């Protein structure tokens with residue numbers, strides 16, 4: 440077991456980029472959603488993609504997830520199974536929390552004993568160890584989103600494989616109340632640090648981006664292009680103000696255009 444984990448760590452060290460986008464453009468008919476986007480995500484890196492509504496954030500995430508193809512440019516993803524978490528948890532209502540987490544393992548043909556054990560471990564990781572037997576309607580919105588996160592981790596984390604894990608998150612906390620959102624942001628940072636997964640997190644909330652990301656990438660409005668990016672260090676408040684000013688500039692220049 441130790442040897443396997445060492446192999447995994449070594450292999451992850453050898454991959455220098457999990458996501459690499461070069462000159463990516465995407466058009467829907469006459470609507471240019473993205474244009475000339477270059478973006479890298481390194482193994483274990485937490486990148487927040489920030490932009491106003493309609494700037495192409497979800498489109499970019501769906502290209503990385505392989506749900507759609509770019510019109511121009513290249514999308515390379517070096518991850519065995521990237522997992523997506525959306526704003527809505529999209530759980531199967533007839534399955535318990537534990538069975539929902541097991542689902543991606545079941546689809547990969549992993550046997551009952553192993554998937555039960557892995558699902559229990561992941562539910563512990565998201566601090567839902569006590570509620571594995573409950574169905575989605577018996578859980579709060581925040582708990583349902585924790586189950587969705589555990590299910591995504593079941594998809595992308597794998598003790599026995601060498602591929603880098605990757606979580607793609609599309610405004611996953613936007614539908615939650617402020618207190619629950621605050622708690623889940625802290626939980627996500629803890630889980631990211633514990634699992635070493637790369638995260639590409641889409642948001643229109645500057646504070647959320649600065650709180651969560653190691654790097655914040657600002658997209659312009661239609662077509663979405665990378666305008667600027669920041670490494671997040673100390674002084675989050677000041678950085679949030681600087682990014683907000685830049686975001687407002689991007690929105691007003693779009694409104695004039």
Ligand SMILES: Nc1ncnc2c1ncn2[C@@H]1O[C@H](COP(=O)(O)OP(=O)(O)OP(=O)(O)O)[C@@H](O)[C@H]1O
Nearest residue numbers: 467470472490491492493494495496497498499643
């Ligand atoms: N399947 C599609 N067909 C046609 N137009 C689309 C399609 N998907 C996205 N678009 C358009 O592309 C642009 C970018 O959409 P996208 O959903 O990626 O933006 P977003 O930044 O995620 O927005 P929001 O924050 O509001 O979710 C929008 O103008 C949208 O109307």
